[in-house]
Amino acid sequence: MFLGIHHVAIICSDYEMSKQFYTSKLDFVVADEIWRAERQSWKCDLRHGPVQIELFSFPAPPSRPTRPEACGLRHLAFSVDSVEATARLLRARGVEVEPIRIDPHTGRPFTFIADPDGLPIEFYEDGA
Known part of the structure; x- marks a missing residue:
């Protein structure tokens, strides 16, 4: 479907x-x-x-409440080859990047940034 x-x-x-x-x-x-x-x-x-x-x-447009978390779309997530390399590139471009964490269920690294309106954007290391 x-x-x-x-x-x-x-x-x-x-x-x-x-x-x-x-x-x-x-x-x-x-x-x-x-x-x-x-x-x-x-x-x-x-x-x-x-x-x-x-x-x-x-x-x-009204503001989107993100913290504390609100109902609706929680965040946007992108698969990347390397969270570390992505975080390094984003920091070099002046983007504030949260510390890299490890997903306790998959063991994969991930991190978050926010767009100009505070929309959380996740970068998740794809193990493919």
């Missing part, structure tokens, strides 16, 4: 800042970008390999 996740949609408070973050810090590329006048909203399709994010702007 399902082939995979098609995209993840993110509403941001500062469209240009978020677009800059996802493109310059996480290496996504802009695949398409449109202004939707009827909604006073930008929609930007960002791609990184098979991963697609739809980035939206809306006038005055």
